[in-house]
Amino acid sequence: MLMPKRVKYRKQMRGxxxxxxxxxxxxxxxxxxxxxxxxxxxxARQIEAARxxxxxxxxxxxxxxxxxxxxxxxxxxxxESRMGKGKGAxxxxxxxxxxxxxxxxVGGGVPEDVARRALRLxxxxxxxxxxxxxxxxAEGE
Amino acid sequence: MSDQYVLEANRREVxxxxxxxxxxxxxxxxxxxxxxxxxxxxxxxYRTAAKVLRDVGTSTLLTLKLDGxxxxxxxxxxxxxxxxxxxxxxxxxxxxxxxxxRTQVDVVVLDxxxxxxxxxxAILTVVLDSVExxxxxxxLPENITVDAxxxxxxxDTITVADLNVPAxxxxxxxxxxxxxxxxxxxxxxxxxxxxxxxxxxxxEVIEKGKGEEEAEE
Numbered sequence: 001m002l003m004p005k006r007v008k009y010r011k012q013m014r015g016x017x018x019x020x021x022x023x024x025x026x027x028x029x030x031x032x033x034x035x036x037x038x039x040x041x042x043x044a045r046q047i048e049a050a051r052x053x054x055x056x057x058x059x060x061x062x063x064x065x066x067x068x069x070x071x072x073x074x075x076x077x078x079x080e081s082r083m084g085k086g087k088g089a090x091x092x093x094x095x096x097x098x099x100x101x102x103x104x105x106v107g108g109g110v111p112e113d114v115a116r117r118a119l120r121l122x123x124x125x126x127x128x129x130x131x132x133x134x135x136x137x138a139e140g141e
Numbered sequence: 142m143s144d145q146y147v148l149e150a151n152r153r154e155v156x157x158x159x160x161x162x163x164x165x166x167x168x169x170x171x172x173x174x175x176x177x178x179x180x181x182x183x184x185x186x187y188r189t190a191a192k193v194l195r196d197v198g199t200s201t202l203l204t205l206k207l208d209g210x211x212x213x214x215x216x217x218x219x220x221x222x223x224x225x226x227x228x229x230x231x232x233x234x235x236x237x238x239x240x241x242x243r244t245q246v247d248v249v250v251l252d253x254x255x256x257x258x259x260x261x262x263a264i265l266t267v268v269l270d271s272v273e274x275x276x277x278x279x280x281l282p283e284n285i286t287v288d289a290x291x292x293x294x295x296x297d298t299i300t301v302a303d304l305n306v307p308a309x310x311x312x313x314x315x316x317x318x319x320x321x322x323x324x325x326x327x328x329x330x331x332x333x334x335x336x337x338x339x340x341x342x343x344x345e346v347i348e349k350g351k352g353e354e355e356a357e358e
């Protein structure tokens with residue numbers, strides 16, 4: 001699963017998820033993409049599950065790009081522990097996703113129906129609402 | 142000058158956050174600038190602009206009518222809302238027809254009958270989907286087409302030097318930059334090996350904490 005190789009600090013505060021994505025909101029590599037419609041944390045496990053669903057659905061046709069990276073450590077307190085005694089241990093890693101963020105792209109000559117099916121299957125693995133967009137309609141209207 | 146794409150614009154007095162009102166009224170704010178042209182905030186009709194801008198690229202010559210004058214322009218930037226995909230703002234660069242201009246032009250890959258794809262199930266990866274060019278406005282190409290049928294095997298590439306560029310156009314990219322490459326498809330065995338290897342890795346956090354920072358000081 002994806003995670004940073006080295007980090008400056010072991011644990012982070014939760015932060016707030018305000019506004020829309022400013023960067024990473026355009027299709028840059030492939031022809032079809034999965035775009036987030038709501039803010040949230042997407043865990044490394046979800047990203048991996050989505051990637052597997054896509055590569056399986058595409059059966060070695062085309063290419064998949066993962067445009068998000070889980071670089072936020074999410075901690076959890078041990079079960080039945082009392083309050084205090086410091087912050088909990090890192091449970092998993094997550095990517096911070098804001099509305100508009102392109103999470104996955106597919107392309108490299110893959111037929112449209114296959115690409116859309118792969119992205120739809122990937123969307124079921126994620127904890128944020130999303131939609132499939134195509135390169136042709138990404139600009140203009 | 143382009144007769145194919147013509148946009149009528151008016152001068153715009155409203156600037157800043159107040160342009161929201163213009164957008165609500167079905168207008169699209171923009172700006173016109175260029176060599177020997179004073180930067181002028183303009184406004185165009187949204188529906189006509191959206192129709193025209195859908196078809197034009199960054200190297201398509203447009204005619205912008207403003208105050209009875211006609212300006213040959215390029216669309217330099219389009220700001221689009223990431224969720225609604227509505228146009229928010231557009232930049233027009235006025236051109237002098239006797240001066241060269243630098244712009245990005247799209248690379249269109251003709252991917253039919255590619256031997257590498259047919260014989261080896263290669264995947265065509267487009268590394269450069271646009272290239273920077275310099276030319277006179279009259280020579281501006283709509284796009285540059287690349288015939289990928291010369292890719293015989295996996296690993297074969299088409300570089301910038303191989304591009305079929307019209308006369309009068311200079312490509313400003315490194316001639317050795319790869320435009321298209323035929324890459325091998327990921328094999329099923331590789332995928333599984335990757336997945337297994339990933340399972341075994343423990344979350345390792347190399348902390349660059351106080352100790353190191355103090356040592357650096």
